Amino acid sequence: MPVQEGATRAQALRRAIIGGGAIVGAAAAASGLPQPTSAASGEQDARVLNLVLALEYTEAAFYAEALERGALSGDLEDFARTVAQHEKEHVAFLEQALGAGADPAPRHDFGDRTKDAKAFAAAAVKLEDLAVATYNGQAVNLTSGSLKAAARIVSVEARHAAWIRSIVGDVPATEAVDPAIKEAETRSRLKELGWRAG
Numbered sequence: 001m002p003v004q005e006g007a008t009r010a011q012a013l014r015r016a017i018i019g020g021g022a023i024v025g026a027a028a029a030a031s032g033l034p035q036p037t038s039a040a041s042g043e044q045d046a047r048v049l050n051l052v053l054a055l056e057y058t059e060a061a062f063y064a065e066a067l068e069r070g071a072l073s074g075d076l077e078d079f080a081r082t083v084a085q086h087e088k089e090h091v092a093f094l095e096q097a098l099g100a101g102a103d104p105a106p107r108h109d110f111g112d113r114t115k116d117a118k119a120f121a122a123a124a125v126k127l128e129d130l131a132v133a134t135y136n137g138q139a140v141n142l143t144s145g146s147l148k149a150a151a152r153i154v155s156v157e158a159r160h161a162a163w164i165r166s167i168v169g170d171v172p173a174t175e176a177v178d179p180a181i182k183e184a185e186t187r188s189r190l191k192e193l194g195w196r197a198g
Helices: 003-019 025-030 042-069 074-101 117-141 144-168 183-193
Strands: none
Touching: 042 074, 042 117, 042 144, 042 183, 074 117, 074 144, 117 144, 117 183
């Protein structure tokens, strides 16, 4: 992906978050997502975006490490190479949007999940499902501009989830409505998959 194109996308995301955008919260509420616990604000946007940044850091590191270790081939390797680039761009988008407020990249310990193809595939399914559930869970806590920007990422994460499920022979979409989870559950599941804060 050319550097200039990535920079342009990151700038567009930053403009969407800072400048606001079309109000799409009604669509999120109609889809059965949880209601916000407090009014959306710039401060809350930063907290939510740092949560999904932790998730994106983990995804990017997971795919990069799996590719470096060379245990993947065929469809799994094609998937990992494509998604690794997407996750790297997602990290850049969020870092650009948060500016100096972006949390630093955490440490990771993926263990055998990046050494063995079968373990990799199982972890990738969990990680991509977690990404969709996290974005859905936080959607109603964002201001309209940030929600519009996040929606551009979660749609790609959903495609990743369907893709890896297809590769391993799972049904791409088991339910008509995706689950939405809270911050504590996201962090708990990230830790199970190898995320280490600090």
